[in-house]
Amino acid sequence: MSYVDEVLEKVVAKNPAEPEFHQAVKEVLESLRVVVEANEEKFRKDALLERLVEPERQIKFRVPWVDDKGQVQVNTGYRVQFNSAIGPYKGGLRLHPSVNLGIIKFLGFEQIFKNSLTGLPIGGGKGGSDFDPKGKSDREVMAFCQSFMTELCKYIGADTDVPAGDIGTGAREIGYMFGQYKRIRGLYEGVLTGKGLSYGGSLARTEATGYGLLYFTEELLKINGKDIKGMTVAVSGAGNVAIYAIQKAQQLGAKVVTASDSTGWVYDPDGIDVAALKEIKEVKRARLTEYKNYRPNSEYHEGRGVWSVKVDLALPCATQNELHLEDAKQLVANGCLAVCEGANMPTTLEATQYLQENGVIFAPGKAANAGGVATSALEMSQNSERLSWTFDEVDVKLKNIMVNICHNMDDAAKRYGMEGNYVAGANIAGFEKVVDAMTAQGIV
Numbered sequence: 313m314s315y316v317d318e319v320l321e322k323v324v325a326k327n328p329a330e331p332e333f334h335q336a337v338k339e340v341l342e343s344l345r346v347v348v349e350a351n352e353e354k355f356r357k358d359a360l361l362e363r364l365v366e367p368e369r370q371i372k373f374r375v376p377w378v379d380d381k382g383q384v385q386v387n388t389g390y391r392v393q394f395n396s397a398i399g400p401y402k403g404g405l406r407l408h409p410s411v412n413l414g415i416i417k418f419l420g421f422e423q424i425f426k427n428s429l430t431g432l433p434i435g436g437g438k439g440g441s442d443f444d445p446k447g448k449s450d451r452e453v454m455a456f457c458q459s460f461m462t463e464l465c466k467y468i469g470a471d472t473d474v475p476a477g478d479i480g481t482g483a484r485e486i487g488y489m490f491g492q493y494k495r496i497r498g499l500y501e502g503v504l505t506g507k508g509l510s511y512g513g514s515l516a517r518t519e520a521t522g523y524g525l526l527y528f529t530e531e532l533l534k535i536n537g538k539d540i541k542g543m544t545v546a547v548s549g550a551g552n553v554a555i556y557a558i559q560k561a562q563q564l565g566a567k568v569v570t571a572s573d574s575t576g577w578v579y580d581p582d583g584i585d586v587a588a589l590k591e592i593k594e595v596k597r598a599r600l601t602e603y604k605n606y607r608p609n610s611e612y613h614e615g616r617g618v619w620s621v622k623v624d625l626a627l628p629c630a631t632q633n634e635l636h637l638e639d640a641k642q643l644v645a646n647g648c649l650a651v652c653e654g655a656n657m658p659t660t661l662e663a664t665q666y667l668q669e670n671g672v673i674f675a676p677g678k679a680a681n682a683g684g685v686a687t688s689a690l691e692m693s694q695n696s697e698r699l700s701w702t703f704d705e706v707d708v709k710l711k712n713i714m715v716n717i718c719h720n721m722d723d724a725a726k727r728y729g730m731e732g733n734y735v736a737g738a739n740i741a742g743f744e745k746v747v748d749a750m751t752a753q754g755i756v
């Protein structure tokens with residue numbers, strides 16, 4: 313049996329009931345086959361792949377807090393410190409009822425390669441909890457965040473592990489967590505990114521993942537002889553990534569006609585109104601049903617359906633496994649030219665394969681959405697030097713990073729004879745640096 317197949321089998325046997333983690337590992341190792349085969353003897357002897365798929369540390373803890381009725385609630389907290397070969401662990405905290413260890417492991421594993429692709433010195437990690445901030449009062453969210461950080465603060469630090477936001481963790485949650493870290497540890501340091509501007513945050517971090525996705529997509533389309541200007545675009549999600557992806561797409565001359573949340577989606581033939589979306593989601597924390605009050609010409613539909621709209625470009629920006637094989641078939645039938653992932657692993661393996669086989673330009677999240685974590689690393693730099701850069705300074709750096717990722721991914725695919733296979737290109741380019749560092753640092 314080949315080394316890759318052996319490790320894939322071990323991952324499934326050793327980590328049962330973690331389908332998202334199996335999926336993420338399969339996607340990466342399958343596309344590394346050619347690199348692994350060229351170094352099989354050494355990698356096998358060093359158990360390189362076994363070490364790559366085993367987190368350095370997994371922390372799981374109890375998070376008790378008191379709700380507004382005086383009732384004690386108990387959630388589970390996680391931090392998976394996956395790989396520190398190229399820098400301190402870096403990656404967001406997800407607060408969503410679906411969170412479990414397997415989901416945090418898939419996200420942490422992806423983060424290793426994504427962070428490597430940014431070219432910045434950050435290792436891979438991820439964390440979160442099955443706490444649901446939706447429908448909770450600010451006081452309840454604060455009580456949860458303080459309890460969560462009371463335990464997490466023992467394991468993180470500006471030079472060891474620097475968490476940030478993800479689904480359900482925005483500026484409000486990061487603020488409460490930062491306050492509690494400072495209070496317990498007595499340290500005013502850049503232990504979290506995505507902080508508010510008044511206490512060490514970076515300009516452009518809020519916009520970075522969505523803007524970065526569009527800088528990357530614009531470049532990728534250019535490489536393939538196409539122009540984003542004038543394209544019609546479908547975006548899923550209505551959170552941090554989706555909102556700023558829509559905004560930048562419109563600035564680049566495209567028309568985005570959809571957005572979605574976990575209960576439904578909107579179609580706006582005149583182009584999504586970003587100001588309305590921001591007010592509904594960021595200020596009111598309400599459902600997309602409200603969108604029609606701002607845009608009478610738009611349609612609201614319950615359930616899924618964003619991928620049934622005829623578009624040139626699809627940007628999944630909500631959550632994992634939200635774009636299925638049936639959706640891929642519909643996109644292809646409608647003449648969609650490209651799919652670039654703003655979320656982490658939003659496309660199933662079958663859908664990815666179908667898109668690639670049918671000539672759709674497909675860019676994986678670990679490359680396309682790396683602008684968020686890259687700008688987090690820029691926030692860490694600013695915190696270290698006790699300075700803040702202007703919006704334009706950060707934005708220019710972000711754009712350069714995304715353009716470089718795009719070309720490194722494209723070059724890596726070409727080097728291994730897989731031109732246009734950007735899943736392989738991103739995985740190989742991310743892997744090379746991590747493996748080099750792991751090898752240089754010995755068996756650890």
Ligand SMILES: NC(=O)C1=CN([C@@H]2O[C@H](COP(=O)(O)OP(=O)(O)OC[C@H]3O[C@@H](n4cnc5c(N)ncnc54)[C@H](O)[C@@H]3O)[C@@H](O)[C@H]2O)C=CC1
Pocket residue numbers: 477478479480481521549550551552553554572573574575629630631632634654655656681682684685
């Ligand atoms: N915030 C960041 O900087 C980064 C986020 N990501 C990824 O982007 C994705 C979105 O994250 P954020 O925008 O930060 O989160 P968010 O919490 O701001 O927004 C998530 C959005 O997706 C929607 N959503 C969640 N589950 C859904 C479902 N099952 N069906 C349809 N819609 C659903 C929510 O209603 C919300 O509108 C996630 O996969 C996250 O891991 C990736 C890189 C960086």
Ligand SMILES: O=C(O)CCC(=O)C(=O)O
Pocket residue numbers: 402403404405426474475476477478505656681682684685686688
């Ligand atoms: O900004 C960060 O550190 C993390 C962003 C993140 O969680 C991601 O890239 O998925």
